[in-house]
Amino acid sequence: MKDLAAKAADPAVRELLEKARRQGVETVWDRYEAQLPQCGFGELGVCCRNCVQGPCRISPFEDGPQRGICGATADTIVARNLVRAIAAGTAAHSGHARHLAHALHRWAEGKAPDYPVRDEQKLRAVAARLGLQAQGFSVKELASRVASEALAQFSEGEGVLAWLKSTLPPGRLEALGRLGVLPRGIDTAISEVMHRTHLGVDADPVNLLLGGISCALADYAGCHLATDLADILFGTPAPVVSEANLGVLKADHVNIALHGHNPLLSDLVVRAAREMQEEARAAGAAGVNLVGICCTGNEVLMRHGVPPLTHSVSQELPMLTGALDTVVVDYQCVYPSLAGVAECTGTRLITTMGMAKIPGAAHVEFTEEEAAEKAREIVRLAVEAFAARRGRPVHIPPHKSRVVAGFSVEAVVAALSRLDAADPLKPLLDNIAAGNIQGVCLFAGCNNVKVPQDENFLVMARELAARDVLCLATGCGAGAYARHGYLTPEATLEYAGPGLKAVLTAIGEANGLGGPLPLVLHLGSCVDNSRAVDLAVAVASRLGVDTAQLPVVASAPEFKTEKAVAIGTWAVALGFPVHLGLVPPVLGSAAVTEVLTAKAREILGGYFMVETDPVKAAEKIYAAIGERRRALGLATRPW
Amino acid sequence: MPREILIDFARCTGCLSCRLACAVAHTQAKSLFDAVLAGEKPRARIFVHQLGQQKAPINCRHCTDAPCLDACMAGAMYRKEDGTVTNEGGEQRCVGCWMCVMVCPYGAITSDAAGTVALKCDRNCRDESGTPACVRACPTGALVYTEVEDYSAHRRHGALGKILAGGAGAP
Numbered sequence: 001m002k003d004l005a006a007k008a009a010d011p012a013v014r015e016l017l018e019k020a021r022r023q024g025v026e027t028v029w030d031r032y033e034a035q036l037p038q039c040g041f042g043e044l045g046v047c048c049r050n051c052v053q054g055p056c057r058i059s060p061f062e063d064g065p066q067r068g069i070c071g072a073t074a075d076t077i078v079a080r081n082l083v084r085a086i087a088a089g090t091a092a093h094s095g096h097a098r099h100l101a102h103a104l105h106r107w108a109e110g111k112a113p114d115y116p117v118r119d120e121q122k123l124r125a126v127a128a129r130l131g132l133q134a135q136g137f138s139v140k141e142l143a144s145r146v147a148s149e150a151l152a153q154f155s156e157g158e159g160v161l162a163w164l165k166s167t168l169p170p171g172r173l174e175a176l177g178r179l180g181v182l183p184r185g186i187d188t189a190i191s192e193v194m195h196r197t198h199l200g201v202d203a204d205p206v207n208l209l210l211g212g213i214s215c216a217l218a219d220y221a222g223c224h225l226a227t228d229l230a231d232i233l234f235g236t237p238a239p240v241v242s243e244a245n246l247g248v249l250k251a252d253h254v255n256i257a258l259h260g261h262n263p264l265l266s267d268l269v270v271r272a273a274r275e276m277q278e279e280a281r282a283a284g285a286a287g288v289n290l291v292g293i294c295c296t297g298n299e300v301l302m303r304h305g306v307p308p309l310t311h312s313v314s315q316e317l318p319m320l321t322g323a324l325d326t327v328v329v330d331y332q333c334v335y336p337s338l339a340g341v342a343e344c345t346g347t348r349l350i351t352t353m354g355m356a357k358i359p360g361a362a363h364v365e366f367t368e369e370e371a372a373e374k375a376r377e378i379v380r381l382a383v384e385a386f387a388a389r390r391g392r393p394v395h396i397p398p399h400k401s402r403v404v405a406g407f408s409v410e411a412v413v414a415a416l417s418r419l420d421a422a423d424p425l426k427p428l429l430d431n432i433a434a435g436n437i438q439g440v441c442l443f444a445g446c447n448n449v450k451v452p453q454d455e456n457f458l459v460m461a462r463e464l465a466a467r468d469v470l471c472l473a474t475g476c477g478a479g480a481y482a483r484h485g486y487l488t489p490e491a492t493l494e495y496a497g498p499g500l501k502a503v504l505t506a507i508g509e510a511n512g513l514g515g516p517l518p519l520v521l522h523l524g525s526c527v528d529n530s531r532a533v534d535l536a537v538a539v540a541s542r543l544g545v546d547t548a549q550l551p552v553v554a555s556a557p558e559f560k561t562e563k564a565v566a567i568g569t570w571a572v573a574l575g576f577p578v579h580l581g582l583v584p585p586v587l588g589s590a591a592v593t594e595v596l597t598a599k600a601r602e603i604l605g606g607y608f609m610v611e612t613d614p615v616k617a618a619e620k621i622y623a624a625i626g627e628r629r630r631a632l633g634l635a636t637r638p639w
Numbered sequence: 640m641p642r643e644i645l646i647d648f649a650r651c652t653g654c655l656s657c658r659l660a661c662a663v664a665h666t667q668a669k670s671l672f673d674a675v676l677a678g679e680k681p682r683a684r685i686f687v688h689q690l691g692q693q694k695a696p697i698n699c700r701h702c703t704d705a706p707c708l709d710a711c712m713a714g715a716m717y718r719k720e721d722g723t724v725t726n727e728g729g730e731q732r733c734v735g736c737w738m739c740v741m742v743c744p745y746g747a748i749t750s751d752a753a754g755t756v757a758l759k760c761d762r763n764c765r766d767e768s769g770t771p772a773c774v775r776a777c778p779t780g781a782l783v784y785t786e787v788e789d790y791s792a793h794r795r796h797g798a799l800g801k802i803l804a805g806g807a808g809a810p
Contacts, residue, residue, distance in 0.1 A: 036653075036688075036689045037653030037655070037687055037688065037689035037694040038653060038689075039652070039653060039654045039655065040651075040652025040653045040654050040694065041652060041654050041778075043652075044652075057654075057778060059778060059779055060652065060779070061650060061779055061780070064778055064779055064780065065778075
């Protein structure tokens with residue numbers, strides 16, 4: 001049991017890991033062991049595979065090669081590798097956004113009937129923010145204009161990207177403009193990073209990092225686009241009550257897990273499943289039970305209350321319950337190993353995106369034109385899988401927690417307006433000024449097999465909440481808090497400091513909840529980190545200060561993906577201190593490390609802090625919050 | 640004096656280059672690309688482990704008083720003129736009884752892919768200069784092929800440098 005504790009904090013995950021071990025099913029933890037020791041050059045970021053004279057690696061010691069074959073130093077190579085990771089992350093987030101923009105555009109053209117605007121208010125709000133004339137236009141006409149505006153963000157344009165210009169404070173845009181890091185298009189920024197990291201282009205590590213920051217700002221635009229468009233197409237989230245963890249599986253139901261990132265298909269599967277309960281009953285099931293994994297799970301939790309099953313590194317395990325009939329995936333963070341586990345357990349694994357297939361999986365090609373029919377086809381395949389499963393034993397770990405999620409900015413402002421309808425942000429600002437809320441920490445990012453799953457998230461939220469730091473969460477971080485019961489009023493009563501508890505209780509009671517808001521506010525999926533920015537920008541604008549002055553910190557305590565690298569970088573560019581719970585592959589260059597952790601602070605206000613110990617990390621975050629409070633003339637408290 | 644493969648543990652980055660080179664040296668093709676294209680599945684005879692943050696290689700020490708030699712019932716394990724201890728190319732054939740695996744204090748002896756004979760460093764990988772493949776491949780100098788006397792002198796220099804840098808009164 002001790003060694004299981006080193007792998008995961010979640011008892012449901014531990015239970016199925018034990019089962020995987022008994023049954024000889026290989027998991028991410030086994031493959032990690034098999035990869036040890038991992039290459040030190042890769043860990044330091046000093047290996048370069050960008051040309052076929054290589055691969056080259058720079059010796060971290062003095063008597064080995066200090067330059068690659070082309071002459072690139074460790075500084076150049078580390079910077080190039082880092083900015084390429086940012087470009088990949090940007091491509092992923094913005095690819096997700098682009099798919100949504102296409103769907104909205106196709107609907108407006110009358111070619112994708114399954115994608116009507118479901119939130120006209122959000123459509124009009126986004127149009128107004130972009131400065132588009134909305135009056136006199138039908139929903140379809142306005143949708144067409146917003147979708148065109150969205151698609152125009154990708155190619156090279158004139159001036160500042162509309163999604164940056166309309167969401168960031170003017171002072172911040174000016175500062176970024178002076179640095180020359182405002183991207184001219186999302187695809188342009190990605191492609192420029194690929195160009196400048198090609199053999200023999202940019203060798204200056206600082207210039208490379210500035211290119212990376214520019215690309216990261218394009219990633220922010222992509223994330224924000226994805227959030228806005230998903231809200232327009234599927235509805236802006238509002239508080240919703242659900243449950244999380246493996247105990248939400250139901251033995252007598254057709255269990256379908258929605259895994260990946262984009263609500264594009266998963267939202268329609270939710271609608272299809274509601275209509276097809278009768279088909280499930282005809283096959284002998286009590287109904288269809290949808291569950292979520294990773295950020296697709298967050299999207300359908302926020303909008304439909306679909307219970308999250310598990311997240312990130314534990315994604316292989318739910319199939320071992322024997323109760324999961326189908327796993328439907330779109331893209332990003334979907335381990336190809338799922339196919340092997342599915343073969344062992346008889347689960348049907350279905351890929352849906354033409355650009356994201358997995359050997360061994362069934363493929364149902366998603367199209368915008370026939371999206372609802374494809375969703376029904378998927379549910380039908382799941383019903384068939386249920387019929388094949390009947391009679392086989394299941395083992396569903398009994399663990400589940402209640403969850404209150406759905407905190408879009410709109411929902412937060414609505415909740416605050418019950419305290420002050422004329423000036424909803426005022427109660428929040430007053431409480432920050434009075435010290436009842438010391439500051440805000442946004443927990444984002446993934447799980448990483450190198451950290452006992454969820455452990456860093458849990459320890460840090462407890463440490464910070466006890467000291468009256470308001471905790472927000474997105475992505476698999478939010479998932480961790482969901483499975484461990486931290487998205488509940490009970491957690492607030494148990495873990496929040498007296499000031500935070502009083503504020504969350506006042507808001508909760510003003511909204512008729514009869515108790516506090518949850519300890520951690522679930523803002524959504526990883527693209528929904530944009531929601532946290534909107535909140536911070538609103539607060540900064542209301543106070544008349546720059547985002548870099550706010551007592552707001554972001555933390556990715558268990559990150560792993562290139563997307564997380566992109567998000568972390570734009571958070572720094574927007575002026576926030578960003579904590580990383582794992583050492584990124586940059587230590588091979590002292591110069592790059594120095595820029596990321598110190599020099600960035602001078603030019604951007606934001607900077608990276610690396611700390612692998614969660615208690616020490618919380619202490620450092622608290623210190624960063626305190627430093628900003630002091631600069632604003634607000635009282636601070638010792639750790 | 641014969642040269643030995645000696646290890647500077649602090650320098651290992653765990654890149655596994657030594658394992659790759661050892662494996663390639665024991666293929667028919669003798670090159671990484673050709674061996675991969677031919678579908679050869681060589682096994683490395685040097686090992687790299689990670690203990691906490693420390694990465695460390697270990698390989699056969701070709702001991703002067705080698706327990707594997709004494710334990711080999713088949714008489715397959717023998718010492719060559721150059722000091723190399725091996726179970727390949729001798730008068731008797733290895734029968735896969737694994738006595739050598741059990742007595743090796745370093746765990747440096749393993750099995751072939753089929754599980755039929757013991758597999759160990761045979762130094763049949765040396766180039767014109769007589770340097771083993773793993774040492775050639777090591778990019779950090781963690782593996783050193785040198786005479787023991789030279790290596791220990793190098794260690795003494797390092798140790799004395801540290802002691803004297805600490806000031807005259809340093810222990």
